[in-house]
Amino acid sequence: MSGANVHHWRNQRISALVLIPLTLWFVAAIYAHLGDDHAQFVAWLSRPLPALLMAALVVSAAYHFAVGVREVLVDYVQDPRLHRLSKSAVYLGNLALTLIALAALAKIWLGG
């Protein structure tokens, strides 16, 4: 168990470092494209670099969130069954949302 926690501690830091530049890009991008109409937004997100950065952001943010929630569960949820169940739910939920986001990005990339 302790091995798994060290592993998660390290990965939380790695994803945090990756997220620093991605977040700065993301905030600027969101503010720049918040008022886009559909055609403008799709045209922007179907370009390779924004599409790639958005996919990288979604994956690393979802992972960082899952590890962060896991840390909170380790601190506060004592019942072993509830602990396992809630951890799995967080991971599966994040995985599902990430896959949906990537599918949407792929569809936009391939031409809406």
Add this chain to the structure above:
Amino acid sequence: MTPVERPLSPHLLIYKPQLTSLGSLFHRGTGFALGFGFVPLLWWLVAAAWSDGAYALVQSFWGSWFGQFCFFGWTFSVFYHLLNGIRHLSWDAGFGFELKTLYRTGWTVITASVVLTIAAYIVAYHLRGPL
């Protein structure tokens, strides 16, 4: 072996609130908020991939007072979590543990987050006008 009944950590209700503990609590709070902020992002992406009508619905949400309120909170959460996260990374590297430094960086993060949030809004307003 029966598991030892350990106290929950940290003792949120017993511990006297101070900048350091509240800052930590707030880091987790904003982290959760950002995680749930994933849902509107997902909605936006899926709507853009889906249809004109679905996308227009998302835009009308961001244009509503509730959407603006969420977006303002989201922006503040991003800046706070980002800056305080960098503070965390410096602790991991062994820097900034002196009490005086802790308080100084703590207040810096809070002030900078507020300033950056307002600045982002002003810049966006100047670039695009009201949403």
